[in-house]
Amino acid sequence: MLVVKNLSKSFGAVKALDNINFCLKKGEITALLGPNGAGKTTLLRLLTGVYTPDCGEVTLNGYNISTEPQQALHQFSYVPESGSLYPELTVFEYLQYIAQLHRLTHQDFVDSLVFLMKQLDLGDVINQKTETLSKGYRRRVGIAGALLSGPAILILDEPTEGLDPNQKFSLRHFLKEYSKDRIVIISTHIMEEVAATANRVILLNKGKLIRDTFPEELKKISPDNDLEQAFRKITE
Amino acid sequence: MGAEIITILKKDFISLFYSRQAYFLIVIYLVLSMVATFFGGGYFQIDNTSLSSFFIYQPELFMIISPALAMRLWADERRYGTLELLLTQPVRPLSVVLGKFFAAWSFCLLLLALTFPLWKTTSFYIKTDDFHITINYVCCLLVAGFFCGISCCISSFCSGLISAYILSVFFCVVIKQMNLDYLFKQFGISGDILQKIAQSINFDAHYYHILQGQLGINNIMFFGVSIIVFLWFNTIAVDYKRG
Numbered sequence: 001m002l003v004v005k006n007l008s009k010s011f012g013a014v015k016a017l018d019n020i021n022f023c024l025k026k027g028e029i030t031a032l033l034g035p036n037g038a039g040k041t042t043l044l045r046l047l048t049g050v051y052t053p054d055c056g057e058v059t060l061n062g063y064n065i066s067t068e069p070q071q072a073l074h075q076f077s078y079v080p081e082s083g084s085l086y087p088e089l090t091v092f093e094y095l096q097y098i099a100q101l102h103r104l105t106h107q108d109f110v111d112s113l114v115f116l117m118k119q120l121d122l123g124d125v126i127n128q129k130t131e132t133l134s135k136g137y138r139r140r141v142g143i144a145g146a147l148l149s150g151p152a153i154l155i156l157d158e159p160t161e162g163l164d165p166n167q168k169f170s171l172r173h174f175l176k177e178y179s180k181d182r183i184v185i186i187s188t189h190i191m192e193e194v195a196a197t198a199n200r201v202i203l204l205n206k207g208k209l210i211r212d213t214f215p216e217e218l219k220k221i222s223p224d225n226d227l228e229q230a231f232r233k234i235t236e
Numbered sequence: 237m238g239a240e241i242i243t244i245l246k247k248d249f250i251s252l253f254y255s256r257q258a259y260f261l262i263v264i265y266l267v268l269s270m271v272a273t274f275f276g277g278g279y280f281q282i283d284n285t286s287l288s289s290f291f292i293y294q295p296e297l298f299m300i301i302s303p304a305l306a307m308r309l310w311a312d313e314r315r316y317g318t319l320e321l322l323l324t325q326p327v328r329p330l331s332v333v334l335g336k337f338f339a340a341w342s343f344c345l346l347l348l349a350l351t352f353p354l355w356k357t358t359s360f361y362i363k364t365d366d367f368h369i370t371i372n373y374v375c376c377l378l379v380a381g382f383f384c385g386i387s388c389c390i391s392s393f394c395s396g397l398i399s400a401y402i403l404s405v406f407f408c409v410v411i412k413q414m415n416l417d418y419l420f421k422q423f424g425i426s427g428d429i430l431q432k433i434a435q436s437i438n439f440d441a442h443y444y445h446i447l448q449g450q451l452g453i454n455n456i457m458f459f460g461v462s463i464i465v466f467l468w469f470n471t472i473a474v475d476y477k478r479g
Contacts, residue, residue, distance in 0.1 A: 048324045073326035084317030086247075088254035100243040101325040145321075 001025055002047070002153055002183055007056035009042055016042040018207045020056070024153075024200075029179045031198035031215070032187040035235050038204040040187045041081065044157055047185070048078045060153055074102075076153035077146035081161075081187075084142075087131035091122060091141050094130055095148060102149040109148070116144040119174055121167075135162035143171070153183045160193055172197045191227040205235045240327045244335025248309055249342055257308065258343065265301050265347050272297065273354065284358055286368040290351065291376060291447055295412060295439070298344065298380045303404030305343055306387030309336040311397045329474045333467055337381075337388050344380035348373060368449045375446040378459035382439075383408050385466030392473040412439045 007020040017039045024030055034040050045051040047058055049065040049072065058065045063072035085094055095116075099109040117123050120140040125133060130141060139162045146154060159175075160168045175184055175197055188194065194201060194215055201218050203211035211218065211234060215227065222229035252258040269290065273279050277289030313319040322332060358364055387404040394400035416434035420426065435441060442455045 045320075050320055050323050070326060070328065073324065076324075078321075078324040080317070080320045084321060086251070086318055087316060088251050089247075097243065097247050098325070101240065101327055103239065103326075 001059075001061060002185075003057075003059045004047070005057050005059075007043075007046060007058065008054050009039075009046060009051060010054055015207050017046070017204075020204075020209050022202060022209065022212055024183050024185065026181055026183060027179060028200050029175060029184040029186065029198045030200045030202055031194040032185060032202050032204065033189075033194065033231065034204035037206075038235075039207045040204055041157065042207075043204065044078070044155060044185075044187055048076065048155060049073065074149075075151065076155055077149060077151040078155045079142045079146045079157060079159065081157035085130035085133075085138060087129065090129055091126050091133070094141060095145055098145040099148050104149060112148045112150070116147055120144050120171075136164060136167055139163060140167070140171075147178075151182070153185070154178065155185045157187045159186050159188070160190065168193075191231060195227055203231075203234060210234060237328065237331050240331035241335045241338065244327070244332055245338045245342065248336050248339035251312070252305065252308065252339070252343055255308070257304070261301060261304055261343075262347065262350065265297060266350060268297055269294075269351060270354075284362060285365045286372060286447075286449065287355060287358060287364065288372075288447060290354060291372045294376045295379050295383075295443055298376075298383045299408040299412060300405060301347070302340065302344065302380060302383035303387040303390070303401050303408065305340040306336075306384055306391045306404060307394075307397050307400035308391075309340060309388060310391040311394060311400050314395055315397075323474075330471050333388070333392075333470045333474060337384060337463075337467055337470070340384040340388060341377075341381050344384060345377060348376055348380070365449075371449065371451050372447060375443065375451070375455075378456070378463075379443060381463050382459050382466075385463040385470075386411060389466045389470040389473065392470050414439070 002024040004020055004022050007017060008015070009017045020043065032040050032043065042051065046053050047060075047065070049058075049069055052066055058072075060072045060075040063075060065072040086097070089097065092113075095113060096109065099112070104112070117126060120143060122137070122140060122144060125137055125141075130138065133141065139159070143156070143159065146156070154175075160171060163171060172193070175186075178184060186193070186197065198215055201211065201213055201215050202209060203213075203218070218230050219225045219227050220230075221233055272293035273290040277292045279289040282289055310319075313322060323329075355364065355369055359366070386408050387400075390404040390407055391400040394403060415438060417431060417438065420430055420434055436454070436458065439458075442458045445452070446455050
């Protein structure tokens with residue numbers, strides 16, 4: 001379970017997030033929506049402990065990210081928007097490095113690697129330097145790194161950016177399967193993605209949580225039952 | 237924690253060789269070392285049983301080499317956008333700091349090891365004091381660690397490679413040349429305790445004390461405690477960067 005209580009964060013005079021509250025349970029794929037500057041990335045960074053909150057708390061499976069960071073960091077994996085990888089490492093070396101940081105045994109690493117290579121179609125590039133990869137492959141390698149340890153909570157910032165339609169389809173299918181006994185959070189601008197993947201939507205605007213609902217409920221706000229129109233109507 | 241440190245050390249040590257910077261630094265260090273030994277140190281003029289002509293300028297060399305090593309360790313993480321990824325892995329900030337520090341320090345060990353042929357060649361012609369030379373090498377390694385500690389700490393505060401390098405060299409020079417005893421005398425401040433404190437944190441006094449073959453526990457303490465303090469600041473900087 002992921003619990004966010006009274007979370008606020010300011011950067012100087014700018015209030016990036018103001019009193020955010022929600023609770024996520026297993027089996028949910030939550031889409032974090034909002035226009036640019038709404039506070040999505042700040043929220044993700046607070047959830048993952050990259051930022052420390054001004055007030056409020058984040059608990060991941062009972063571990064507070066601020067006071068028990070080591071236990072909390074074992075609960076989730078995060079794929080940042082930049083999809084940055086170490087250019088000097090091959091895909092295999094990168095995944096091995098991440099596995100070692102997660103203290104996976106060699107057998108667990110091999111098992112995860114074989115599974116993820118098949119799921120994310122990384123077989124052709126496994127010995128290629130990450131700097132030579134296309135954007136889509138870089139994204140998939142980043143996601144593979146996050147999935148290596150089989151985290152209970154998976155946090156993805158713009159997961160399908162750079163992927164072709166086939167890859168998008170297979171990743172969405174994979175995330176749906178993966179979320180059956182886990183929590184998945186995706187931050188995205190793409191409504192098609194929300195409609196195809198998410199079963200819950202958290203909408204942020206100007207640092208405030210303005211809707212915490214289901215995609216179907218959100219659609220009803222628009223006369224045409226359209227997510228994009230509903231998004232515009234709420235955030236404009 | 238040990239496994240985490242070794243994982244980061246291995247990765248960062250190998251990364252140094254990726255950009256060819258490591259090869260460049262090896263060449264620069266060896267050339268400057270030999271120039272300093274034969275021309276600055278007067279290799280052929282002085283008694284070289286303890287290879288003092290080689291060791292005399294080592295602090296100055298590590299003052300420019302260590303920042304070049306350390307500037308990449310943190311600034312590259314920021315440049316490639318991997319810092320966010322690293323900070324969300326289940327590793328303690330201290331393990332990351334130590335892993336990166338030991339990667340830079342291991343490289344300095346490699347640099348020093350590459351100068352062993354000078355020792356062996358010298359011992360072929362004259363009877364060298366091998367124990368004294370070994371102590372001097374250990375001292376040099378401590379000096380390299382001292383400057384790596386400062387540089388890693390400064391690098392973690394900086395976002396650019398150049399600013400990290402310039403600031404690190406500046407702080408290395410200031411801390412090495414800092415002579416509080418002299419300053420106290422200039423400002424008319426006196427007192428036995430102050431004088432003792434000033435002497436105990438004087439880099440040159442410790443280094444040249446060891447070069448004279450008088451390695452004391454206070455010398456080791458000076459370098460050891462300094463490295464710990466710089467790494468502690470480095471850990472604070474990483475936490476600060478978390479925002």
